[in-house]
Amino acid sequence: xxxxxxxxxxxxxxxxxxxxxxxxxxxxxxxxxxxxxxxxxxxxxxxxxxxxxxxxxxxxxxxxxxxxxxxxxxxxxxxxxxxxxxxxxxxxxxxxxxxxxxxxxxxxxxxxxxxxxxxxxxxxxxxxxxxxxxxxxxxxxxxxxxxxxxxxxxxxxxxxxxxxxxxxxxxxxxxxxxxxxxxxxxxxxxxxxxxxxxxxxxxxxxxxxxxxxxxxxxxxxxxxxxxxxxxxxxxxxxx
Numbered sequence: 001x002x003x004x005x006x007x008x009x010x011x012x013x014x015x016x017x018x019x020x021x022x023x024x025x026x027x028x029x030x031x032x033x034x035x036x037x038x039x040x041x042x043x044x045x046x047x048x049x050x051x052x053x054x055x056x057x058x059x060x061x062x063x064x065x066x067x068x069x070x071x072x073x074x075x076x077x078x079x080x081x082x083x084x085x086x087x088x089x090x091x092x093x094x095x096x097x098x099x100x101x102x103x104x105x106x107x108x109x110x111x112x113x114x115x116x117x118x119x120x121x122x123x124x125x126x127x128x129x130x131x132x133x134x135x136x137x138x139x140x141x142x143x144x145x146x147x148x149x150x151x152x153x154x155x156x157x158x159x160x161x162x163x164x165x166x167x168x169x170x171x172x173x174x175x176x177x178x179x180x181x182x183x184x185x186x187x188x189x190x191x192x193x194x195x196x197x198x199x200x201x202x203x204x205x206x207x208x209x210x211x212x213x214x215x216x217x218x219x220x221x222x223x224x225x226x227x228x229x230x231x232x233x234x235x236x237x238x239x
Contacts, residue, residue, distance in 0.1 A: 012070030015040040017157070019062045020075065020114045020235065027082070030056050030107040040065060045112055047105075056105040060112065062098035072098040075114045076197065076233050082109040090197045091115060091190070091233055115233035118154045121194045122164065123147045124171055124228050160187070160236050170223035175205060175234075177216050182207050182238055185216075189234035191224045200225045 022036040022043045035044040042063045047056050060077050064070045076091035077100045092100045094114075125148055146152070148166050155162040159179050165172040175187045190202035205218030224230055 012040075012064060012068050013157075015064045015068060015070045016072070016074055019043055020116070023060075023062075023077070023112050023114045024235075024237075026112045027109060028058070028112070029109040040068070049107070050103075054107075055103070056107055058102040058105060058110075060092075060094075060100045060102070062094065064098065070098065072096065074117060074119065076117045076192070077102070078113050078115060079105065079110045080113065081106070082111060084108075087199075087202060089199055091117075091192050091199060092197055093117075113235060115188075115190070115235045116155055117192075117233040118231055120146060121229050121231050122152070122154075124224050124230060125149055125166055154232055155234070162187075162189075162232070162234055164232060167221050169221060172219065172221040173205075173232075175207065175218040177207060178214055180214070180216075182236065183209055183216050185236060185238040187218055187234055187236050189220075189232065191230040192233055194229060194231045200230065 018038045019041045022038050022041065025036055026034045026043065026045050028034050028045045028047050030047060030049060033044065033046045035042065042065070044061045044063070046059045046061070050057060058079065062072060072094040073096070075094045077094060078088050078091050079102060080088055092102055094100050123146065148164055148171060151163050151165040153161060153163045159177055159182065161176045163174045165174070173189060185207050186204050187207065188202070188204045191200045192198065193200060201222065201224050203220055205220050207216040207218045209216050
């Protein structure tokens with residue numbers, strides 16, 4: 001299988017990994033921000049009320065120590081309202097300087113999470129069975145989109161590998177780890193519209209051991225929806 005992506009190839013990958021870990025600890029509300037400090041990075045969340053006092057604007061900042069060069073574009077940010085059953089509808093990209101600006105949030109308490117994202121969009125190829133109903137709705141392939149015509153490893157780190165594959169109903173996702181401390185861990189993931197950050201499909205899987213092997217797998221298969229061009233994002237959650 002062709003090796004598509006490895007987080008170790010990205011500048012400052014250990015800084016990114018630490019930022020993901022620190023951001024998952026942060027909570028804020030309309031009147032108080034929060035921050036966390038690690039070995040490589042400082043993460044900060046600053047909320048401000050809008051002029052009408054009816055919504056919150058939030059600035060999320062990741063600051064790498066020693067002016068290290070970091071590819072922050074490998075992350076997207078999500079905020080989850082505490083006590084709400086509503087699922088988030090968008091992921092926000094971190095910009096070049098390690099910042100994301102979120103606007104229009106209801107005055108409430110929130111948790112912050114970061115998702116790893118694919119470095120370029122993928123085109124989900126429709127099965128022959130679905131082509132006659134979906135072809136008219138499928139956007140044309142753009143030069144930078146990779147067709148999902150075979151299994152593609154879209155993420156690889158010391159702890160987790162994520163692979164996308166074409167399937168009869170849309171796409172299959174396989175997560176794999178050889179680290180026993182992640183047994184029973186969940187992987188939350190979503191397919192995102194690249195231009196808007198809108199979440200098209202979101203779900204989670206549990207990593208379970210394969211009998212007689214030192215491997216833990218989680219698999220999902222399903223349809224992604226009317227958008228054929230997608231970005232994939234995920235986060236590993238070990239309780």
